[in-house]
Amino acid sequence: DAKTTQPTSMDCAEGRAANLPCNHSTISGNEYVYWYRQIHSQGPQYIIHGLKNNETNEMASLIITEDRKSSTLILPHATLRDTAVYYCIVRVARNYGQNFVFGPGTRLSVLP
Amino acid sequence: EAGVAQSPRYKIIEKRQSVAFWCNPISGHATLYWYQQILGQGPKLLIQFQNNGVVDDSQLPKDRFSAERLKGVDSTLKIQPAKLEDSAVYLCASSLTELNYGYTFGSGTRLTVV
Numbered sequence: 041d042a043k044t045t046q047p048t049s050m051d052c053a054e055g056r057a058a059n060l061p062c063n064h065s066t067i068s069g070n071e072y073v074y075w076y077r078q079i080h081s082q083g084p085q086y087i088i089h090g091l092k093n094n095e096t097n098e099m100a101s102l103i104i105t106e107d108r109k110s111s112t113l114i115l116p117h118a119t120l121r122d123t124a125v126y127y128c129i130v131r132v133a134r135n136y137g138q139n140f141v142f143g144p145g146t147r148l149s150v151l152p
Numbered sequence: 153e154a155g156v157a158q159s160p161r162y163k164i165i166e167k168r169q170s171v172a173f174w175c176n177p178i179s180g181h182a183t184l185y186w187y188q189q190i191l192g193q194g195p196k197l198l199i200q201f202q203n204n205g206v207v208d209d210s211q212l213p214k215d216r217f218s219a220e221r222l223k224g225v226d227s228t229l230k231i232q233p234a235k236l237e238d239s240a241v242y243l244c245a246s247s248l249t250e251l252n253y254g255y256t257f258g259s260g261t262r263l264t265v266v
Contacts, residue, residue: 074254076254076255081259082257082259083156083243083245083257083259084195084245084255084257085257086255086256089254125194127194139185139208140197141197142187142196143194145194
């Protein structure tokens, strides 16, 4: 599975949009981009995933560049409860299950 | 939908002792995973089950770690004997086997080896 590069940490003001970048320059055509987050003392939580097109759900939006070498997770109106470590993962869907390889992620701090 | 249940929530043991963790996945999820998360790092896969069979245990330290998933539902992860470097959070996750479906993680068991 392709490796990803994320900033170690980011700050965001409460109520503002949080834009978390992820570089995956070696992504292959059949690999999806997934985002998870981990709030303190909890297990990781699935947020969103996509292949080529931009995606939006109730939690966030995922913007994937046309060449697919990078993506951005957008939390439109960050709250204090969005403070967490955010993981960007690229992986190919295997037909016997899904093995995600987690890197160190980005620690997002939402400030009041 | 009930989440992934794990117990105990916390465990403190002395080195060379043994310990076991339990996981109950979401009903109907055929795939179950155990991850180890050392402080400050992302989770690392230890073992993956498909029903009651092992799919991937390449990163499981088999000299001291063992896991089973009898009847394809609940799972236990055991460490015997424990070392100081085993101090970590042990996370269980489950998923449907359909493509592109995300995992659901439990809250984990925090193990401290002293």
